[in-house]
Amino acid sequence: MMRVLALALCLxxxxxxxxGAQAEREVYxxxxxxxxxxxxxxxISRGIALAGxxxxxxxxxxxxxxxxxxxxxxKIMETLENAEVPVIVYVWPRGGMAASAGTLITLAASGxxxxxxxxxxxxxxxxxxxxxxxxxxxxKMVNVLVEHAGVFAARRGEAxxxxxxxxxxxxxxxxxxxxxxxxxxxxxxxxxxxxxxxxDG
Numbered sequence: 593m594m595r596v597l598a599l600a601l602c603l604x605x606x607x608x609x610x611x612g613a614q615a616e617r618e619v620y621x622x623x624x625x626x627x628x629x630x631x632x633x634x635x636i637s638r639g640i641a642l643a644g645x646x647x648x649x650x651x652x653x654x655x656x657x658x659x660x661x662x663x664x665x666x667k668i669m670e671t672l673e674n675a676e677v678p679v680i681v682y683v684w685p686r687g688g689m690a691a692s693a694g695t696l697i698t699l700a701a702s703g704x705x706x707x708x709x710x711x712x713x714x715x716x717x718x719x720x721x722x723x724x725x726x727x728x729x730x731x732k733m734v735n736v737l738v739e740h741a742g743v744f745a746a747r748r749g750e751a752x753x754x755x756x757x758x759x760x761x762x763x764x765x766x767x768x769x770x771x772x773x774x775x776x777x778x779x780x781x782x783x784x785x786x787x788x789x790x791x792d793g
């Protein structure tokens with residue numbers, strides 16, 4: 593049976609010393625609530641590295657974000673791709689979203705889930721601070737994101753590849769049922785316990 597160990601950034605050092613004493617394989621839970629930044633990327637990288645060192649069964653990222661920094665997002669995607677443990681992104685809580693950068697992070701995970709009444713998509717890049725960029729530069733940014741997203745989306749089939757491109761180019765969105773029907777996510781979960789039960793079953 594999975595055992596949950598919550599990770600908070602301020603408690604990371606304490607968990608490093610205590611996690612090794614746990615006899616049961618654990619599921620580490622990281623919470624990302626708000627805009628994606630370099631600090632978010634570092635937090636996820638450290639949490640996943642710790643989970644790998646301690647032999648965790650999996651990492652769950654509770655995700656609720658309107659988007660954020662592109663560079664940080666690409667770093668997170670790389671971290672998820674190279675993780676030594678399975679990483680499940682769970683768009684949560686109800687009413688939450690994995691918009692923009694959150695869409696790309698969800699695609700990069702080895703498992704994905706959404707809570708009821710959540711949304712994913714609208715991944716067209718936005719320049720920080722509202723600065724304007726010329727059409728050629730924006731097109732280059734879009735193409736880079738489409739390429740990165742496509743690599744991960746391909747694991748879930750052509751329908752997800754096509755949806756991911758529309759999400760980036762046209763800001764298309766999907767609710768949890770639409771995402772499940774597409775194959776974009778694996779399960780719809782009421783809460784964390786339901787999520788772990790479905791993935792553990």
